[in-house]
Amino acid sequence: MRRFVHYSSLMALLLAPCVQARETFNIHALEIDNPGQPVADLSAFAEAEGQQPGEYQVTVYVNGEQQGDVQNVNFVAGVDQKLNAQLTPALLRAWGVKIDAFPALAALAPDHALEDIGQYIPLAATEFRFSKLQLNVSIPQAAMDSTARGQVDPAQWDEGVPAALLNYNVSGSHTQYSEGEGADSNQYASLQSGLNFGPWRLRNDSTWNYDERNGSHWNSINTQLLRDIRTLKAQMTLGDSYTPSDVFDSVPLRGAQLASDDNMLPDSLRGFAPVIRGIAQSNAQVTVKQNGYTIYQTYVAPGAFTINDLYPTAGSGDLDVTIKESDGTERHFVQPFSAVPLMQREGRLKYAFAAGKYRSDGGAEPQFGQLTAIYGLPHSTTLYGGVIYADNYQAGALGLGIGLGELGSLSADATVARAMPVNSADHSGQSYRLQYSKDIQATGTNFTLATYRYSTEGYYSFQETNDRQDGDNRDALDHNKRQKLQLDVSQRLGAMGSFFISGYQQDYWGEKGYERTLSAGWNGSINGINYSIAYSYSEMPDSDTEADQQLAFSIQVPLSRFLSNAWASYSVTSAKQGNTRQQLGINGTALADNNLSYNVQQSYTNQGAGASGMLSATWKGGYGEVSGGYNYDDAMRQVNYGLKGGVVAHPHGVTFSQSLGQSLAIVKAPGANDTRIQNNTGIYTDWRGYAVVPYVTPYKKNRVALDPSTLRDDVDIDTAVQTVIPTQGAVVMADFNTRVGRRALMTLIYRGLPVPFGAEAKLSDGGSGIVGDDGQVYLSGVPDRGEIVVSWSGAERCRVHYQLPDNSADVPVLETEQECR
The missing domain is CATH 3.10.20.410 (PapC, N-terminal domain)
Incomplete structure (x- = not known):
């Protein structure tokens, strides 16, 4: 019988349904300290x-x-x-x-x-x-x-808000000459203004120059009305612009243009702005002109310099660079500006259509039309071509680009043209061009651009046909371009640094000699000590002046053990058949945001030139950039200064800014004044809580973030990050939901007992918190007076109508007890 009972018990266990056991928290334990307290559903x-x-x-x-x-x-x-x-x-x-x-x-x-x-x-x-x-x-x-x-x-894509824009860059100098030779003042201003309304962008670029000898001169470089055409992934431009430079040379246009915009494509589907290098013998003024207009002007210290922040103006066109030394002497050289070979992905069509009047400074200005197209074919092949038609000029071009795999890419094209200049015989000819580009990863060699062009004697470009029509000089058309060779190569050498060489040579029909520019250099670093060697050569055709040759060496040593973000430098510059200049100095950055940069230099030049020196500083703040400098030598004393920045008028007011890019974002964080904008040097919100992020990428996701650590104690935000996606030239809003108020630790009482653990307390403007032990809840951004809705177990239970005491404004976290009814 006992055995039967054991078997029966065992069978009952085996046949019984599966039962799971687990540990649970008895929520009624929360009532031990406060019996009768309501219990939230936890x-x-x-x-x-x-x-x-x-x-x-x-x-x-x-x-x-x-x-x-x-x-x-x-x-x-x-x-x-x-x-x-x-x-x-x-x-x-x-x-x-x-x-x-x-x-x-x-x-x-x-x-x-x-x-x-x-x-x-x-x-x-x-x-x-x-x-x-x-x-x-x-x-x-x-x-x-x-x-x-x-x-x-x-x-x-966000077209942005209506806005008025002004970008300004003002610089100047006052020079006092020795030995009673008097003084001279020079000022320069570059202004880019604009209006935004819907998808339309109205823009104007103007410059102003003043010197005591020639007085002042105002020049409007271009005015244009632009908008994007989304369905065509193109930009339409009305007014002054430049034609693309991929098939024909870029020319100035006043009229209408429709061109595909690669910025509308994702980065994975896309495919050159020039870098100007030179050597200054003293504290020099560098001026860059393109198509007769001054597009850039700055002051550089003696030695090798690099300019890589040109404001975009045209897709092509040689740049005329003038280096004006402190003694008034000037040196010129030409910086070629063109694009790399124009390969396109299979099925991708890049096009441009332009119609209007050719813009010339004193030459012919015929009406013309231009059409270019580039189409990606299978097997890494691209077909491209175009036509130009005007009463005095007709041309057609056809070319083919081929991807050579590990060997790089090569393009070849031919252009046939007929030119009919005023007061001159007709000319017909051909021009042939080869372009090559390659980045050899294994050796670290980069052929940025290698170009060769040969033009027959009867070939004239559209620009030559119009700009060289001078009634007083019948020989002006005799010196058209013949051969052009351009090469840009850089080579990485691992720990030994890198080497670069950039060369350009152009000769002309009917003119002796060559127009040549050559820059070469070596950059390296050893244990944090940076050094560089640079050489430059420039020569002009039919010139009795010997070619200008410069050689420079510089070294920079970090001073971090003694002064943070500072370097000591030494350089020596020598000109062939000229003098040699040695220079010693200290430069670096200061302040919490590294937005103050400074440079102190002392130089000595042989052959009787004597000593010279300079001192300069630049401060970059949220409202712009201020620079100033002083330099001297035996012949003069000079003070130079600069101011650049931007102003944006938008629906929420006027905000001052650093220099503006083409597309920008307005930070709107009302009440959060003096809050730092991440990843932007020196940019903080103004007294109203607004700031300008001057550079955002069009048609891409841009992250705009506030630094929460710089928020005042009485300001709270839901999220410190916003994403903006502007169109070209748009002014978009990065709107942050800020709550201005105090931080409070409230004890909430309901019917004489603490509000239950786990209840939710929510301010009327959105801030909320979870109630903890003894009815306490922490809230931020609490107004001086208001209402709090308290809910638990899925339903609203009571409300708190509160008013904070007036004498608690300086308390970091206010503690108060409030009744919930």
């Missing part, structure tokens, strides 16, 4: 990964790719109290989901909340990692749009 926190439903700011990843910065997503309680994201068709479309491929999904309103996307898209799912505030969305690849890496949906 079941959501009793499960692993369980959290309170509501809206959270999360980072979204779709198939492992981050979608912008943080986004507000609403979550509801699902199985086991885990949170499920409520996505919408609009969000899914923005993330690249083929909404129209799923009829049930396409039929919903764009803002319809979806608790389970798997019901609409098979195998789709979401996962919320609360500890990282990260939402992972998994979508089958077949349900995703086939888009290029980094592509932004054009529906997200």
Whole structure:
């Protein structure tokens, strides 16, 4: 009998349903200190990964790719109290989901909340990692749009707000000459102004020059009205502009132009601005002109210099560089400016159409039309060509570009032209061009551009035909271009540094000699000590002056052990059949943001030139950049100065800025004054909480972020990061939801007892907190008076009407007790 009982018991255990046991927290234990206190529903926190439903700011990843910065997503309680994201068709479309491929999904309103996307898209799912505030969305690849890496949906492009813009760059100098030779003053201003209204951009570039000998002169370089054409991925320009330089030489135009814009393409589908190098013998003024206009002017210290921040004006056109030394002597050289070989991806069409009047400084100005097209063919081949038609000029070009794999890329083209200048016989000829580009990774060699062009004696470019028509000089057309060779090569040498060489040679029909420019140099670093050797050569045709040759050596030693962000420098510059100059100095940056730069130099030059020196400083603040300097030698004393920045008038007021780029963002954070903008030197919000981020990339996602550590104690924000996607030339708003108020630790009492643990207290303007022990809740951005809504167990229970004491403004965290009714 006993054995039967044992067997029966065993069978009962085996056949009994499975029972699971687990540890749970008795929430009634929270009532021990306060019997009778209401109890909030805390079941959501009793499960692993369980959290309170509501809206959270999360980072979204779709198939492992981050979608912008943080986004507000609403979550509801699902199985086991885990949170499920409520996505919408609009969000899914923005993330690249083929909404129209799923009829049930396409039929919903764009803002319809979806608790389970798997019901609409098979195998789709979401996962919320609360500890990282990260939402992972998994979508089958077949349900995703086939888009290029980094592509932004054009529906997200922001045309910006109406705005008026002014970019200014003012510089000048006052020179006092020795031995009673008097004084001289010089001022220069460059102004870029504009208006934005909808997709339209009105722009003007003007310059102003003044010197005591010639007086003042104002020059409007160009005025244009622009807008993008999204469906064509192109820019339309009305007014003054320049034609593209990929097929024909770029020429100035006053009329209309429609050209495809590579900026509208993602980085993975896209494909040159010149860098000017030279050597100054003293504290010199460097002026850069293009097509007869001064486009850049600056002051440089003795020795080798580099200019790599030219304001964009034209796609091509040689740059005339003038170095004016402190003793008044001038040296000139030509910096060629053209584009690299123009390979396009298979199926990609790049085009430009222009019609209007040729702009010339004293030459002919005929009406003309130009059409160019570049098309990517299979097998790494590109076909390109174009036509120009005017009453005095007709030309056609055809070329082919070929990708040679590891050997680089090569393009070859031929242009046939007929020129009919005024008061001259007709000319017909051909021009042939070869271009080569290659970056050899294995050896670190980069052929940035290698070009050879040969033109027959009867060939004239459109620019030569018009600009050289001078009634007083019938020989002006006899010196057209014949051969041109251009080469830019750089070579990395590992720990030994890098070497570069840039050369240019041009000769002319009917003219002896060559126009030559050569720059070469070596840069390296040993244990943090930087050194460089540079050589320059320039020669002009039919000139009795010997070629100008300069050799320079410089070395920089860090002084971090004695002075942070500072370097000691030594340089020596020697001119062939000229003097030799040695220079010793200290330069560096200072202040918390490194927005103050300084430079002190002392020099000595042989052959009787004697000693000289200079002192300069530049401060870069949120409202612009101020620079000043003093230099001297035996012949003169000079003070130079500069001021540059920008002003933006927008619907929310007027904001001052550093120099403006083509597209920019306005930070709107009302009440958050003097808050630093991350990744921007010296930029802080103004007294109203506004600032200008002067450079943002058009048609791309740009991150604009506030530095939370610089917020005042009485300011709070939902998120410190905003993403903006401007169109070309747009002024877009980066709107931050700021709450200005105090930080308070409130004890909330309901019917004589503390509000229950886990209740939610929410300010009327959006700030909220979870109630802890003894009814305490921490809130930030609390106004001096207002209302707090308190909820628990899924329902509103009471409200707090409060007024903070007036004498608590200086307290970091105010402690107060409030009644909830």
